[in-house]
Amino acid sequence: MMTSVSDPRLNPAHSMTTYAVRGPLVRWLASEAGRGHEELGPYRVLDVGCGAKPYEPLFAPYATSYVGVDPVENPRAELRGSIESLPVEDGAFDVVLCNQVLEHCDDPALAVRELRRVTAPRGRVLASTHGVMPYHPSPTDYWRWTHAGLEKLFVDGADWASVRVTPASGTTACVGMIVAMNLDLALRRLHAQRMSPALVTAINRAAEAIDRRTPRLREPTQPGTLFANFHVVAEVAA
Ligand SMILES: C[S@@+](CC[C@H](N)C(=O)[O-])C[C@H]1O[C@@H](n2cnc3c(N)ncnc32)[C@H](O)[C@@H]1O
Numbered sequence: 001m002m003t004s005v006s007d008p009r010l011n012p013a014h015s016m017t018t019y020a021v022r023g024p025l026v027r028w029l030a031s032e033a034g035r036g037h038e039e040l041g042p043y044r045v046l047d048v049g050c051g052a053k054p055y056e057p058l059f060a061p062y063a064t065s066y067v068g069v070d071p072v073e074n075p076r077a078e079l080r081g082s083i084e085s086l087p088v089e090d091g092a093f094d095v096v097l098c099n100q101v102l103e104h105c106d107d108p109a110l111a112v113r114e115l116r117r118v119t120a121p122r123g124r125v126l127a128s129t130h131g132v133m134p135y136h137p138s139p140t141d142y143w144r145w146t147h148a149g150l151e152k153l154f155v156d157g158a159d160w161a162s163v164r165v166t167p168a169s170g171t172t173a174c175v176g177m178i179v180a181m182n183l184d185l186a187l188r189r190l191h192a193q194r195m196s197p198a199l200v201t202a203i204n205r206a207a208e209a210i211d212r213r214t215p216r217l218r219e220p221t222q223p224g225t226l227f228a229n230f231h232v233v234a235e236v237a238a
Helices: 019-040 108-117 147-157 171-189 193-213
Strands: 043-048 063-070 093-099 119-130 162-167 229-235
Touching (some): 019 043, 019 193, 019 229, 147 162, 171 193
Parallel strands (some): 043 093
Antiparallel strands (some): 119 229
């Protein structure tokens, strides 16, 4: 069964403590899904570490096939396997998704080589992973990146026509996310969680406004910046 469009991961509200990750992620994937269709026509999608496949509806209008792979027992996954050894032929997919998976895998360099191996000529990997995020095993949690480290991981790991790494949101959004998470936790402990949505919304909206007005808080090469999530587009030559 496909994820419903009412799934909060597809329509992230500002009241979510992880809005700084989820809001920009959905907008980026929706835009890349359309761009992929303009450039490639109908395409084949592999969703690596697919979990509940929350983003399938964004790609479904353009996809001739949408295959999920996960290393754990997962009724949504068509294939079982890890990112370090994908049970898939070379160049079998045009769009390879890898959302919030790299931080959980044993060997990120091997993972990048595998992502490249299964991507067809003119195809692309769309990956996202964290800069700053509390520990969240699924089933393990090993890694965090800077934009420079993530770019190096992809560029050094395989042969790409281009690699683009962009922060999902700004420094204030990242700090706001951590504050919102801890505030939400405290309110739950105090049995006052009904106050959380309004306060978290206020934090997220204020953070968004500050980042929007201050470009250097969104510029990854500025020392002192901090990002919750990064988006990677790694394209394969024709
Ligand atoms: C945080 S969830 C993200 C799920 C989904 N991609 C999403 O964006 O909602 C992490 C996923 O990565 C999978 N995973 C963990 N280690 C992995 C590995 N070595 N290879 C492939 N997938 C892995 C987990 O089983 C889980 O489905």
